[in-house]
Amino acid sequence: MTEDEILAVLRLQKVPNIGDVTAKKLISHCGGPKAIFEDKLQNLLKIENIGQRTLRGLYDTIHKEEAEAEYDFLLKEKLDFSFFMDEDYPKYLKHCIDGPILLFKSGNIDLENRKIISVVGTRNITSYGTAFCETFIEEIAPLNPIIVSGFAYGVDITIQKAALAKGLQTIGCLAHGLNQIYPKAHKKHAAPIEKNGGFLTEFWSTSNPDRENFLKRNRIIAGISEATIVIESAEKGGSLVTADIANGYNREVFAVPGRATDKFSKGCNDLIKRQKAHLLTSAAELVYLLGWELEEKEKKTTVQKQLFVELDETEQSIYSYLQLNGKQLLDTVALECNLPIFKTSSTLFNMEMKGVVRPLPGKLFEAI
Structure with a gap:
């Protein structure tokens, strides 16, 4: 993309009432992001389901100035990004109608021809959840999948640390800009993750880890992978939102069962009971249900021993x-x-x- 096109995409992101779905409509209609701001308002109003209220503020110069400031930040920090029409944009996320039009990234992320699993769960992980994370990664490691999570307390950081220990690529999806790390306690894990994986976000450097950002971030976790696993969850929580989004994207969802009396198994048990998730007790079940096959006989032997x-x-x-x-x-x-x-x-x-x-x-x- 040219500098003008990038600036146009950034500018479009700042216009109130224009989300990713509407932005994609505008880009498709005009042939590119830059062309949107060169077109006349009366022409844009001809697009289905786009009215005067939606386009209010489209030509405000303040958004142009904000875009220029954020672009300067990207250049200064040497940060990479992917436009939703680029070849390096995550292929599964490309099929999500509300996928971000622009993703910022850091580290050494390589999604080409890779198996991708998203793992989410409670921030109050128990010893049962920790053991499952470690065993699951031990079992699935020979398939060399990418493990995606939210870099939060509990299940997120536990599964990502387990992935790192086995040399697997892991990606943290953030609810804020790449100029900060949240929670701060996880800063020590940032460098190892960027060395073998990295971070993705749709949020600018001006964004803070606000609650609504975490809920918005969940659709990236659900959309970027072939399957989402919920390891532990209470009756309510962001993990269940992510599972619901994954179901909406027609992706496979798995949940780890637990005792009926365990607070942080109730959400998983309910997903299974309502047939919103496959019951998952081992990596073998995920391999079977996703139809994953190993390409090399030697790897098959290794997986046989472990799974x-x-x-x-x-x-x-x-x-x-x-x-x-x-x-x-x-x-x-x-x-x-x-x-x-x-x-x-x-x-x-x-x-x-x-x-x-x-x-x-x-x-x-x-x-x-």
């Missing part, structure tokens, strides 16, 4: 056979493994629940 443990003798016999021979009929598996049909059928069902095999049309089964 799929405690197979009994019969299960191991069936798994080894399917691994060696590929997709097979139920009857063939029973015959070759020297097992009765009823025993083979029940064993395969148990293995499916463990996430080590998947059923296919025509009574076929294959190892994952």
